[in-house]
Amino acid sequence: MTDIQDNASIQSCEAVAPSSTANIGPGFDVFGLALDLFHDKVTVRKHETKTGKINIILSDKSNFNLKIPSDVNSNSAGLAVKKLCIESGIENDIELSVLKGVPPGYGLGSSAASAAAAVMGVNHLFKIGFERKKLVEFAAEGEIASAGVRHYDNVAASLLGGFVIARSSPRLEFTRIQPPGNLILVVAIPKLPVPDKKTEIARSVLPKQVPLNRVVENIANASMVVSGFLLNDVKMIANGIEDAIVEPTRKGLIKGFDKVKEYALNNGALAVTISGAGPSIIAFSQSGEGVDASRIADSMRKGFLDSDIEANAYVCGPSNGAYIISEPA
Numbered sequence: 001m002t003d004i005q006d007n008a009s010i011q012s013c014e015a016v017a018p019s020s021t022a023n024i025g026p027g028f029d030v031f032g033l034a035l036d037l038f039h040d041k042v043t044v045r046k047h048e049t050k051t052g053k054i055n056i057i058l059s060d061k062s063n064f065n066l067k068i069p070s071d072v073n074s075n076s077a078g079l080a081v082k083k084l085c086i087e088s089g090i091e092n093d094i095e096l097s098v099l100k101g102v103p104p105g106y107g108l109g110s111s112a113a114s115a116a117a118a119v120m121g122v123n124h125l126f127k128i129g130f131e132r133k134k135l136v137e138f139a140a141e142g143e144i145a146s147a148g149v150r151h152y153d154n155v156a157a158s159l160l161g162g163f164v165i166a167r168s169s170p171r172l173e174f175t176r177i178q179p180p181g182n183l184i185l186v187v188a189i190p191k192l193p194v195p196d197k198k199t200e201i202a203r204s205v206l207p208k209q210v211p212l213n214r215v216v217e218n219i220a221n222a223s224m225v226v227s228g229f230l231l232n233d234v235k236m237i238a239n240g241i242e243d244a245i246v247e248p249t250r251k252g253l254i255k256g257f258d259k260v261k262e263y264a265l266n267n268g269a270l271a272v273t274i275s276g277a278g279p280s281i282i283a284f285s286q287s288g289e290g291v292d293a294s295r296i297a298d299s300m301r302k303g304f305l306d307s308d309i310e311a312n313a314y315v316c317g318p319s320n321g322a323y324i325i326s327e328p329a
């Protein structure tokens with residue numbers, strides 16, 4: 001329950017943001033794709049009292065065994081809204097009710113979806129008028145809570161929808177491309193407990209220095225991915241999903257990865273990679289041409305099972321970005 005005391009009227013609105021997959025092979029911390037698979041919903045309540053308090057109430061749809069912190073400075077939605085309020089001079093007390101639909105800790109942009117929906121809701125309720133791209137900056141602040149650093153790929157995808165390229169240096173810029181209509185994704189989520197701060201751990205194993213030839217390989221592959229999205233060519237996207245830098249290191253953290261990848265490729269997937277920081281694995285495919293996505297899903301489940309790990313596998317498409325579902329009431 002809230003500890004904000006308020007006798008005056010309370011206004012509220014609800015915002016929803018989708019799950020996402022980051023990196024997409026060679027685009028570490030740069031590429032993101034919104035997934036029409038899971039969604040977080042945040043109800044933002046504005047109190048008339050002005051002590052600058054942000055209260056977070058968490059609940060979940062799927063019994064995720066939520067280990068998400070609810071204090072403002074450790075919660076992605078809380079941190080993001082705090083930054084937004086400071087920059088826009090909002091002092092009202094705010095309550096954020098976060099209904100988790102995106103499983104936390106599985107590489108599907110869960111913390112990003114909460115932050116994206118929260119900033120979207122606050123921006124709308126307080127009629128601040130920030131553009132979505134500006135909201136991405138605030139939402140990225142929330143990633144410090146889970147990843148230890150700001151990264152923009154998941155939050156940009158969750159807020160802008162579609163395929164996004166997040167460039168952070170020398171200037172922050174985001175490009176959004178509408179994905180091909182025939183792009184299909186299959187996401188396998190192992191039923192494994194994930195450690196707290198999983199993303200931080202998955203980042204700690206990454207190489208600090210990379211040989212030039214691998215960098216060249218990844219730039220070429222990333223260019224293929226972008227070209228494929230621009231040309232609406234799923235096969236070209238898939239051809240570029242080869243990662244010479246991050247996947248070779250991180251796959252060691254995901255038991256069964258090689259089998260899941262091999263089986264999915266043998267069953268119609270065009271490319272397979274780690275979803276974000278894992279442990280979910282994502283396969284790329286296209287509708288038509290005799291492709292049966294449920295066969296790919298079955299094969300990925302079997303790949304995990306061969307390593308004694310149960311998994312769920314889902315077929316989905318790309319998603320649009322975060323949206324408001326109810327006006328201030």
Ligand code: HSE
Pocket residue numbers: 022023028029030107108109147151153154199202203276277
């Ligand atoms: N790009 C980030 C990483 C995504 O791979 O660490 C984390 O979800």
